[in-house]
Amino acid sequence: MLTTLKKVLAAADKGGYAVGAFNVNNLEIVQAVIETAVEKRSPVIIQTSEGAIEYAGMPFLIALIRTAAQAPVPVVMHLDHGKDLKVIKLAIDSGYTSVMFDGSLYKFAENVAKTKKVVGWAKPKGVSVEAEIGAIKGVEDLVSVSEKQAFFTDPAEAGRFVKATGCDALAISIGTAHGAYKSKTAPTLDIERLGKIDAAVKVPIVLHGASGISAELVAKTKNYCETLEDCSRLEGAVGIPDDQILAAIKHGVRKINIDSDLRIAFTAGLRETVVTDHKAIDPRKLLALSKKLMKEVVGHKMDLFGSTGKAKK
Numbered sequence: 001m002l003t004t005l006k007k008v009l010a011a012a013d014k015g016g017y018a019v020g021a022f023n024v025n026n027l028e029i030v031q032a033v034i035e036t037a038v039e040k041r042s043p044v045i046i047q048t049s050e051g052a053i054e055y056a057g058m059p060f061l062i063a064l065i066r067t068a069a070q071a072p073v074p075v076v077m078h079l080d081h082g083k084d085l086k087v088i089k090l091a092i093d094s095g096y097t098s099v100m101f102d103g104s105l106y107k108f109a110e111n112v113a114k115t116k117k118v119v120g121w122a123k124p125k126g127v128s129v130e131a132e133i134g135a136i137k138g139v140e141d142l143v144s145v146s147e148k149q150a151f152f153t154d155p156a157e158a159g160r161f162v163k164a165t166g167c168d169a170l171a172i173s174i175g176t177a178h179g180a181y182k183s184k185t186a187p188t189l190d191i192e193r194l195g196k197i198d199a200a201v202k203v204p205i206v207l208h209g210a211s212g213i214s215a216e217l218v219a220k221t222k223n224y225c226e227t228l229e230d231c232s233r234l235e236g237a238v239g240i241p242d243d244q245i246l247a248a249i250k251h252g253v254r255k256i257n258i259d260s261d262l263r264i265a266f267t268a269g270l271r272e273t274v275v276t277d278h279k280a281i282d283p284r285k286l287l288a289l290s291k292k293l294m295k296e297v298v299g300h301k302m303d304l305f306g307s308t309g310k311a312k313k
C-alpha cells in the first residue's frame, strides 16, 4: 500500500531500524525492489531522481511505482534530490507521497526559505518533505579530509533548520559521498556528530551515499569490462562498511539511500550475460541475472537495516 515517508519513518523510529530507499529508473529495478520487499515483508521507499524522471518520464515512473504499491507492504513514492521547484511541485500534484528538496548548496536563510515553500505545498496534500543541510558531495569533488569536513552538518544549525522549516526528515552530511567510485580507504562516518545532530533535531535522519560497494559484485563487473575507464576506476573502491551503517542506525538514521549498489549489480549481471550467453537476443533473458543480483542487494540491505519482517499485515 502507498503511504507517506513520515508514517514509515515514525514506525522505524519506534522500532529502532532504518528503511531502504532504492533509486529506480526502469521496470526491472522496480520489480527487483518490490518483489524483495514482499519476500522480506519489509516497508520500502521507492525513489526517483530528477535524472530518472528525465530518462523515463514522470508518468511512466508513477505508473510503475503505483502498481508496485499494490503489494501488501508499505511503499513510499519519493522524489530524490529535488532541486527544481517546478519538478517538486509537479511531483506533489501528481501523487508522490514524499519529496526531497535539496537546498544544501544555498546559504542557510535561502535553504530555509525554499524548504518552507516546499513544505507549504506538501503539507496540505499530506505529502512528506525531506530536506538537507550540510552538503553530501561526490567523491571526485573532495580532495582532503578537511575539505570534506567543511561540508559536514553542524548539529546546532540542523536543530534551527528543522524548527524553522517543519520538514519531516533531514538528510545530513557526516562522511558519506555520492557515486560508485568511493574512496580507496574505508570511510569513517562521524558518528559523534551524528549523535549530536540526533539530539538536536526531532525528525528522522537520512543517510545518502550509503552504498556498500560489494567487492564481489565489483569483481564480477570488472571481469567483463576491464578496458572501460569507468570499470578501472572501480578498482579497489570501498563503500560504507556494514558495521558503520549499523552504528548510524543506532544514532537515529532511519532512511538509507541506495543507488550505486543497484547500478553495480545491474551492470555485473548484464555484462556477464552478454559475454557468456552468445545466443540470447531476448531482453528478458539478457536482464534476468541483473534482476537476480539486484534482488540479492535489496534483500541484504533490508536484513542489515532491520526492516525485514516490519511490514504490518
Ligand SMILES: [Zn+2]
Residues within 6 Å of the ligand: 081, 136, 178, 208, 209, 257
Ligand atoms: Zn543523495
